[in-house]
Amino acid sequence: MTAPLRLGVAGLGTVGIGVVKIVRQHAALLKARTGRDIQITAVSARDASKDRGISLSAYDWESDPVTLARRDDVDVFVELMGGADGPAKGATEAALDAGKDVVTANKAMLALHGQALAEKAEAAGCVIRFEAAVAGGIPVIKALTEGLAANEVSRVMGVMNGTCNYILTRMEHSGLPYEDIFKEADNLGYLEADPTLDVGGIDAGHKLAILSSIAFGTRPDFEGIEIEGIERVSIDDIRHASDMGFRIKLLGVAQKTGRGLEQRMQPCLVPANSPLGQLEGGTNMVVIDGDAVDQIVLRGPGAGEGPTASAVMGDVCDLARGLRLATFGQPATALEAASPAKSILPAPYYLRMELMDKPGALAKIASILGNSGVSIDRMRQYGHEAPTAPVLIVTHKTTRSALDEALAAMEATDVMASAPVALRIETV
Amino acid sequence: MTAPLRLGVAGLGTVGIGVVKIVRQHAALLKARTGRDIQITAVSARDASKDRGISLSAYDWESDPVTLARRDDVDVFVELMGGADGPAKGATEAALDAGKDVVTANKAMLALHGQALAEKAEAAGCVIRFEAAVAGGIPVIKALTEGLAANEVSRVMGVMNGTCNYILTRMEHSGLPYEDIFKEADNLGYLEADPTLDVGGIDAGHKLAILSSIAFGTRPDFEGIEIEGIERVSIDDIRHASDMGFRIKLLGVAQKTGRGLEQRMQPCLVPANSPLGQLEGGTNMVVIDGDAVDQIVLRGPGAGEGPTASAVMGDVCDLARGLRLATFGQPATALEAASPAKSILPAPYYLRMELMDKPGALAKIASILGNSGVSIDRMRQYGHEAPTAPVLIVTHKTTRSALDEALAAMEATDVMASAPVALRIETV
Numbered sequence: 001m002t003a004p005l006r007l008g009v010a011g012l013g014t015v016g017i018g019v020v021k022i023v024r025q026h027a028a029l030l031k032a033r034t035g036r037d038i039q040i041t042a043v044s045a046r047d048a049s050k051d052r053g054i055s056l057s058a059y060d061w062e063s064d065p066v067t068l069a070r071r072d073d074v075d076v077f078v079e080l081m082g083g084a085d086g087p088a089k090g091a092t093e094a095a096l097d098a099g100k101d102v103v104t105a106n107k108a109m110l111a112l113h114g115q116a117l118a119e120k121a122e123a124a125g126c127v128i129r130f131e132a133a134v135a136g137g138i139p140v141i142k143a144l145t146e147g148l149a150a151n152e153v154s155r156v157m158g159v160m161n162g163t164c165n166y167i168l169t170r171m172e173h174s175g176l177p178y179e180d181i182f183k184e185a186d187n188l189g190y191l192e193a194d195p196t197l198d199v200g201g202i203d204a205g206h207k208l209a210i211l212s213s214i215a216f217g218t219r220p221d222f223e224g225i226e227i228e229g230i231e232r233v234s235i236d237d238i239r240h241a242s243d244m245g246f247r248i249k250l251l252g253v254a255q256k257t258g259r260g261l262e263q264r265m266q267p268c269l270v271p272a273n274s275p276l277g278q279l280e281g282g283t284n285m286v287v288i289d290g291d292a293v294d295q296i297v298l299r300g301p302g303a304g305e306g307p308t309a310s311a312v313m314g315d316v317c318d319l320a321r322g323l324r325l326a327t328f329g330q331p332a333t334a335l336e337a338a339s340p341a342k343s344i345l346p347a348p349y350y351l352r353m354e355l356m357d358k359p360g361a362l363a364k365i366a367s368i369l370g371n372s373g374v375s376i377d378r379m380r381q382y383g384h385e386a387p388t389a390p391v392l393i394v395t396h397k398t399t400r401s402a403l404d405e406a407l408a409a410m411e412a413t414d415v416m417a418s419a420p421v422a423l424r425i426e427t428v
Numbered sequence: 429m430t431a432p433l434r435l436g437v438a439g440l441g442t443v444g445i446g447v448v449k450i451v452r453q454h455a456a457l458l459k460a461r462t463g464r465d466i467q468i469t470a471v472s473a474r475d476a477s478k479d480r481g482i483s484l485s486a487y488d489w490e491s492d493p494v495t496l497a498r499r500d501d502v503d504v505f506v507e508l509m510g511g512a513d514g515p516a517k518g519a520t521e522a523a524l525d526a527g528k529d530v531v532t533a534n535k536a537m538l539a540l541h542g543q544a545l546a547e548k549a550e551a552a553g554c555v556i557r558f559e560a561a562v563a564g565g566i567p568v569i570k571a572l573t574e575g576l577a578a579n580e581v582s583r584v585m586g587v588m589n590g591t592c593n594y595i596l597t598r599m600e601h602s603g604l605p606y607e608d609i610f611k612e613a614d615n616l617g618y619l620e621a622d623p624t625l626d627v628g629g630i631d632a633g634h635k636l637a638i639l640s641s642i643a644f645g646t647r648p649d650f651e652g653i654e655i656e657g658i659e660r661v662s663i664d665d666i667r668h669a670s671d672m673g674f675r676i677k678l679l680g681v682a683q684k685t686g687r688g689l690e691q692r693m694q695p696c697l698v699p700a701n702s703p704l705g706q707l708e709g710g711t712n713m714v715v716i717d718g719d720a721v722d723q724i725v726l727r728g729p730g731a732g733e734g735p736t737a738s739a740v741m742g743d744v745c746d747l748a749r750g751l752r753l754a755t756f757g758q759p760a761t762a763l764e765a766a767s768p769a770k771s772i773l774p775a776p777y778y779l780r781m782e783l784m785d786k787p788g789a790l791a792k793i794a795s796i797l798g799n800s801g802v803s804i805d806r807m808r809q810y811g812h813e814a815p816t817a818p819v820l821i822v823t824h825k826t827t828r829s830a831l832d833e834a835l836a837a838m839e840a841t842d843v844m845a846s847a848p849v850a851l852r853i854e855t856v
Contacts, residue, residue: 142567143570146742146745146751148567150744273706278703292450292735294729297726300722313578314578323753329461330460334460
């Protein structure tokens with residue numbers, strides 16, 4: 001008879017409550033699959049008196065998550081408080097110091113402190129699992145770390161913030177501007193307390209840093225990511241992109257280049273008929289390119305009580321079954337420092353600009369692009385009544401530096417009515 | 429210093445050679461990720477003299493796979509010969525009897541003998557891994573067995589035979605009939621030696637039996653699957669389906685019902701804009717519905733040297749890392765016998781028929797459907813010059829038994845020019 005696996009759950013928000021529900025409702029299923037009883041010993045949250053919709057009286061209550069993490073009757077510390085620093089980090093460290101395994105959904109903590117935590121875990125003979133930290137219910141950490149372990153990965157990319165994808169697809173379907181849909185998302189409770197984490201691309205950036213580390217054997221390098229949020233994506237761009245067969249997604253891409261690891265999180269155009277282009281609403285998608293497997297696409301809900309708790313409990317099942325793995329797929333001490341390469345890989349770009357309606361304006365712009373070595377694939381000038389003319393350009397593949405040179409030269413002319421918009425086109 | 433993991437590879441076709449290449453090319457990567465050297469000790473195949481494009485002289489050659497399986501210097505027997513019985517099964521049993529772990533890509537063997545092999549493995553303290561047996565490079569066995577282990581699965585479905593999907597999508601794009609595209613696929617080498625395994629739905633059925641077992645905790649029950657191949661899918665049906673916003677896929681579905689486990693492998697209509705509907709060519713897709721996670725979709729190459737070898741080597745990496753799991757996700761002796769339920773769950777159906785062009789013909793058909801309790805959602809009668817009129821009907825949800833009753837009654841009338849075609853519509 002194998003001993004039960006005893007959980008201490010810190011954080012009783014949506015995900016924490018989802019975990020409690022699965023442990024209760026699927027006790028028999030979990031035992032059949034893992035061979036062990038999975039039990040919750042104690043829980044912890046900020047407010048003991050809050051009504052969370054289910055009774056928690058069967059569990060000891062700890063007001064301090066550090067105390068919870070150290071309890072002798074806890075085998076696995078389940079960290080669902082969130083926040084890169086503060087209580088989450090302190091309690092995770094306490095758990096590892098006390099020799100407990102950790103399961104967490106905390107992408108910020110792992111992106112910023114994952115290296116130190118992984119080293120601490122390994123020194124203590126413990127493991128940290130974090131399937132729920134990236135792309136909600138999609139078992140992408142497992143796919144990348146284990147299922148595709150025999151591949152040299154060339155690229156990992158994905159749509160990993162459901163709120164941003166909801167906003168962008170709602171803008172397209174409703175024809176309403178960013179500000180209106182942002183408010184709608186806020187009213188629906190889709191936004192983090194600090195919405196910049198979502199719409200600024202930071203949350204998705206944390207997730208990309210974690211995937212990169214596993215894919216390329218490098219230390220998580222959140223600072224090395226070029227991040228641009230969706231705040232400046234206009235309904236015009238969404239419409240024009242759609243006219244040309246594209247959709248705009250907040251897309252994270254991590255890719256090895258000859259000069260280092262390129263990590264980007266930015267609004268990109270993707271072909272409308274590609275799996276990424278077809279992704280609607282809050283759904284997440286991760287695309288992994290490996291030398292043996294070619295391309296794997298994983299799709300599923302990126303957030304929510306059930307999906308996130310499913311991922312947390314998948315990790316718990318692994319531990320109950322004795323499946324133990326180094327944090328980022330190999331010993332933390334063996335991970336290399338990432339050498340960040342900023343937008344080296346060439347790509348086609350979408351440019352939108354308002355030109356003054358005067359003779360030679362378009363010729364001036366075209367010649368600036370040519371002088372910078374940026375060649376034009378497609379161009380459209382729209383009919384207009386205003387004194388300025390909307391112009392769209394899709395370039396052939398170019399480097400970002402050549403493009404930036406051209407953009408600067410354009411702004412120095414007297415024919416631009418406003419700063420041009422430039423969005424990368426990611427071929428899928 | 430951990431000892432190397434030593435493989436004996438039996439079967440040197442496309443997949444076997446792919447495995448040899450990964451072991452050679454990624455020696456450093458595999459060691460970094462698993463902490464162990466992964467080596468091939470000996471290989472085996474029918475023909476020692478055949479040129480396989482790479483040198484195998486570094487490995488011992490065994491003419492008998494059983495001898496290979498029993499070698500003291502083999503830790504893992506990698507079975508890539510194929511075939512449900514014969515040498516593959518004999519050598520796998522020999523490996524387990526000798527206390528070796530087994531990695532295999534053999535769906536037929538697992539679907540038909542998986543229960544006995546799993547019991548043998550467990551009695552011997554060995555594991556059998558088989559990621560490559562289902563959906564090629566997609567790590568779906570891992571996702572279902574491990575990543576989604578905390579879910580009660582309600583349905584597993586997918587397109588799991590790339591050849592059939594190639595044929596169906598090529599028929600749609602070319603407008604050519606089944607026979608022509610079948611020949612084309614044959615010339616391209618896409619078909620098994622016995623093409624019935626592919627186009628008859630048997631190969632895909634083997635895969636479904638494996639997924640069902642893991643999803644529902646039942647013994648693999650290939651015999652319990654209702655199987656229908658794609659041989660009778662006509663270009664007319666593909667065209668009409670497309671006109672109505674559907675595409676035809678050879679779709680496997682396993683689903684729990686109140687009266688047992690329903691497993692079907694048959695051509696179905698799926699919405700053209702769904703992930704399954706958008707699947708082109710030889711790509712595979714598996715869709716898993718779980719109570720916590722909602723729905724996960726996995727997509728990738730279903731066959732080929734690299735993708736299949738990626739899956740085999742993913743299993744090898746698991747074993748090198750000490751990740752060991754019961755064959756179908758729980759002890760084989762605890763699996764329940766599946767109680768097969770034949771098409772109990774209601775669904776809408778697509779019907780195509782040729783009616784004699786005489787007054788009252790359509791009324792007769794409509795009234796037969798009504799009498800059987802089958803109600804009509806949409807109906808189209810096409811213009812025609814021939815003495816028969818093509819009629820398409822999409823029904824509301826109905827049981828297969830009510831539909832079969834109606835179909836039999838239709839055939840007993842004097843208004844049918846030929847037997848009607850009935851295809852299930854799977855809502856995704």
